Amino acid sequence: MLKEHPGWIVLKKLRGMCALYELEGRKVTITLDPRKDIVPSLIHESLHHWYPDWPESKVEKHERLIMNSLTSSQTKHILILLADVLNKKIYYRKTMKNKKS
Numbered sequence: 001m002l003k004e005h006p007g008w009i010v011l012k013k014l015r016g017m018c019a020l021y022e023l024e025g026r027k028v029t030i031t032l033d034p035r036k037d038i039v040p041s042l043i044h045e046s047l048h049h050w051y052p053d054w055p056e057s058k059v060e061k062h063e064r065l066i067m068n069s070l071t072s073s074q075t076k077h078i079l080i081l082l083a084d085v086l087n088k089k090i091y092y093r094k095t096m097k098n099k100k101s
């Protein structure tokens with residue numbers, strides 16, 4: 001997911017939810033609230049992406065199953081990939097700003 005759609009992870013404070021999955025045409029945006037559980041939220045929203053027909057209860061169940069089965073090093077790998085994606089996003093934005101001036 002992170003490799004598939006690297007630019008579409010957004011960190012933003014959300015009201016009344018931990019995360020948000022949005023699909024507009026082919027564009028996917030996953031918004032994660034930095035005050036909440038980022039890894040379970042990312043897995044949850046990725047499941048919505050991969051299995052759009054699943055009801056919320058099935059997504060929640062599989063989110064728990066995945067979170068309970070992840071090893072510390074697998075979780076670390078997810079966090080490293082997420083940080084890498086966010087880092088590239090910041091870098092890309094700076095580069096775009098530099099090109100305009």
Ligand SMILES: [Zn+2]
Pocket residue numbers: 044048056059
């Ligand atoms: Zn959900």
